[in-house]
Amino acid sequence: MSLTLCMVVKDEINTISTCLEPIIDQVDDIVIIDNGSTDGTVELLQEHYNITPLSGTLEAERCLCKADLRNRVFDEVKTDWILSLDADERLDQKSLKYFHSISHDSDTKGYFGSWINHINDAPPFEDYKLFLFKKGFKKRGLIHENVQIDIREHGYKAEWLEGFHVEHYPETRKLPAKTELYKKRLQCAIKNEPYWVRYHWFLGYMYFQENRWHDAIKHLTYAIHSDARLMPVECLNSMMVLTSIYAKQGLQKETIDTLKIGIILHDKFRYDFEVAINERIKPWIDSAFNYVHENKLDKIIAYRFAR
Template identity: 25%
Template structure:
């Protein structure tokens, strides 16, 4: 067929997310192919409304098999793989188009920005989702399926591309993620029976155990990963973070700090390591040491060149945590200064606002409004507050006061 790019997907019961996803690729996707694994809602009807070609299959209990059915349907030179709960960022489309019209690689790692109900929980990772559709390229793995092994065997070049997919799937609630974790655990254990030395699957198993609060198993699997990979693996620094989190979850914060200190020696620019140190120091109420760690985060800024990172560790999150430390040290002036910098960068950062209200407790709302408007305009404040499903009394009072100023 004519055109350059096909969006390839597998879905099941995605009537809520799918319209937004497909709308985001209108004008850039020359074709859309969707494999449905048993939807009972309006998913297929929505897909057809957007002109997608669809195929229905029985769920094979294997993500790679399902994705490969979708790949078989592709008729264009390039493929963009998406999930139904993802949205292509409109301002990044020109970069995507240039990357396939004037390619500097055969495949691209693009940015997956995982959104959450709280701004402080946003994370990012780079994943191979955009690649040439050529013979020999296929997905592998029952779960956490990968395309990179086949790219390597085909000797295709893989580069990083600053194109974002916003992932909304983590905003559904804890119970959904808990069920997903249990399902993933079983699939990972099955996959590892066939490939017991697969480092990537072992890393994902450790991550899954951590999510299920099974810290000892998470620790054991993280330690096993170190035996299966070399320091040049992109998962090597991430495994330090995973192991430290598992020790902390298992109530061994000192052991976690030892792991992080060793990691920081090897990866001195990986901001996430210092941020996690700061969180653990905060938990231990070691305020001065926590301050040092978070200030290191600001010096480093947002990490570059690492496969997975947490958004804000080198900016607004570090500023907020510094403000928290100053608050506990009764250094209100310093706390306020850092809070204002945090909300200037991320106006929807609700925890920062809550600490700000605490610092102004008992003081006139006019004083708070004047202070906040040093860094944000009234419309910016109103827009930030409108993103929350409901507001508490302090937030309502500030919105009303700012609104009254615009009327008068």
């Protein structure tokens, strides 16, 4: 199966080489778009890898949307499959070898892999991400864009790819500014597309991490009461964090009511491909109910998510 690595970069001279080096010989093509690097990233790509990146600009009226640039890159792809990575992500050679070795169901249009996040000096934590998908599908969303929505809307599925691991090493020096920028972009996105549940989930989670519980409750509540067909996991994640907030406040009734919504959502969407591969959600709901019955609300804690 032919495969193209696609990337959007800006000022990644400290990270781009460690992303490319392990896998450059295992992909058929590489298409990169740069949106304004001034640190020598473009020159490095040209001189060391013979890659001349496309040039792009993030538009303020589109909330600095990266999906537009990513989809422009995807349009350049000539291969059957796309591998989408950021410069601060590391994929080992074994993962791609495994991808090339398996047979693919015709209805499977994408693959999730394990995403191990190394944030500052904290212990690494695992999340997941859809890294591989068939050409023809697009990233959707003004921020925190993904391909799942497009795959779901077209009636196809994505699967878990066992043995596919990506390590994520965001640059510590960039994190404070990046966090503030993400928050502003999420606020912009909600203003432009208030119905897009994924924005409310991520902004609610950011507020939760900042202990701004009133603001978090507003957005997470919106998410769990929204139409979850295209974004069921975002609704379930919102339920989990909202439950944790109520539990921290000692609000037993609100905790139980939110968990009941979670059960309804999970039962309704348990056959969705992303809900199906997310093996943590249902056990978490069950354990949270047990803690409520044991009057141990302090034990109800949402697991950590990557942003």
